[in-house]
Amino acid sequence: xxxxxxQRARKAGLSPGTLIHIGEKKTAQVKITxxxxxxxxxEEKVIQRVEECFPFNNTSSATWLQINGxxxxxxxxxxxxxxxxxxxxxxxxxxxxxxPKMEDFEQYIFVVLKMVDFVExxxxxxxxxxSIVFGSNFLISFHERENGVFQSVKERIRSGKGRxxxxxxxxxxxxxLDSVVDHYFVILETLQQRIEELEDRLIADSDSSSIxxxxxxxxxxxxxxxxxxxxxxxIAGLQRLETPLVTDFTDVYLRxxxxxxxxxxxTVETYxxxxxxxxxxYLTGISNRMNAIMKVLTMIxxxxxxxxxxxxxxxxxxxxxxxxxxxxxxxAVGLVxxxxxxxxxxxxxxxxxx
Numbered sequence: 001x002x003x004x005x006x007q008r009a010r011k012a013g014l015s016p017g018t019l020i021h022i023g024e025k026k027t028a029q030v031k032i033t034x035x036x037x038x039x040x041x042x043e044e045k046v047i048q049r050v051e052e053c054f055p056f057n058n059t060s061s062a063t064w065l066q067i068n069g070x071x072x073x074x075x076x077x078x079x080x081x082x083x084x085x086x087x088x089x090x091x092x093x094x095x096x097x098x099x100p101k102m103e104d105f106e107q108y109i110f111v112v113l114k115m116v117d118f119v120e121x122x123x124x125x126x127x128x129x130x131s132i133v134f135g136s137n138f139l140i141s142f143h144e145r146e147n148g149v150f151q152s153v154k155e156r157i158r159s160g161k162g163r164x165x166x167x168x169x170x171x172x173x174x175x176x177l178d179s180v181v182d183h184y185f186v187i188l189e190t191l192q193q194r195i196e197e198l199e200d201r202l203i204a205d206s207d208s209s210s211i212x213x214x215x216x217x218x219x220x221x222x223x224x225x226x227x228x229x230x231x232x233x234x235i236a237g238l239q240r241l242e243t244p245l246v247t248d249f250t251d252v253y254l255r256x257x258x259x260x261x262x263x264x265x266x267t268v269e270t271y272x273x274x275x276x277x278x279x280x281x282y283l284t285g286i287s288n289r290m291n292a293i294m295k296v297l298t299m300i301x302x303x304x305x306x307x308x309x310x311x312x313x314x315x316x317x318x319x320x321x322x323x324x325x326x327x328x329x330x331x332a333v334g335l336v337x338x339x340x341x342x343x344x345x346x347x348x349x350x351x352x353x354x
Contacts, residue, residue, distance in 0.1 A: 115143075128144040188224075
């Protein structure tokens with residue numbers, strides 16, 4: 001966090017559009033992968049130098065450039081200049097703390113959103129920024145790190161089945177957004193399983209580790225909510241655009257994607273309410289345990305009040321007291337005390353206080 005503050009401080013006073021990477025360096029090297037395709041051909045390769053992308057700037061086929069890693073500013077700058085991307089857009093791409101949004105620049109559309117994933121073996125979610133710039137025949141996706149979210153999209157392009165090879169880059173943009181939203185459902189399924197396990201454990205026996213896990217899950221849900229909520233506005237904005245870059249054919253699928261986003265938001269809100277109620281369940285369980293302990297201690301104290309009274313009377317050091325000279329006085333008093341305690345226990349049992 002302090003490193004990010006220092007990076008933001010470097011931008012203070014600089015002119016808009018100054019390119020500075022803000023965020024963690026999540027890959028050792030920037031990796032550029034190209035997929036150029038149409039209905040009849042497919043070319044896929046890893047780009048060694050950014051200049052190799054230049055011939056694909058203006059082709060009749062669809063070109064998808066995947067940029068994995070954002071820390072090499074010169075690569076992003078060179079690519080942006082070649083494809084006519086505004087410096088303010090490049091600045092937003094390099095700032096990995098952007099809020100999900102969509103902007104129309106007439107010649108291309110800029111979309112930024114968050115891709116989330118669970119850290120294996122931990123109750124923790126990583127959020128990586130995905131930026132997409134697509135025009136009439138090209139799409140450039142900027143990722144903080146390489147992951148498998150888009151593997152299914154790549155396989156569909158390679159196989160030539162479905163609509164990806166026959167449609168434009170606007171449908172490719174939809175496919176990428178759809179893959180991100182589908183991955184949200186995978187995260188929600190894992191989160192649901194953990195919430196159900198925690199709820200069962202809370203009902204059986206709540207301890208201090210349970211409340212710690214509740215707070216960790218609530219932080220995850222808050223992060224999810226922060227990433228998902230702006231998506232509804234983003235998809236709705238794409239639907240409302242009056243631009244040739246988004247065809248009527250793709251608009252139908254965007255409406256379906258909007259429904260999926262709303263479903264994700266509703267599920268996240270449900271989990272948030274569940275976790276809030278689980279805090280109440282935990283506090284109620286702690287209170288019930290404390291009440292049970294106090295009830296036992298109160299009954300013990302109540303039973304010993306008359307016994308203490310009798311013991312106090314016979315503990316007075318007076319010379320002339322009844323029963324002092326009786327041979328069976330001590331056993332008789334002990335028996336009386338025992339009978340009083342037993343009678344009180346029976347009374348508590350009949351009152352269902354035990």
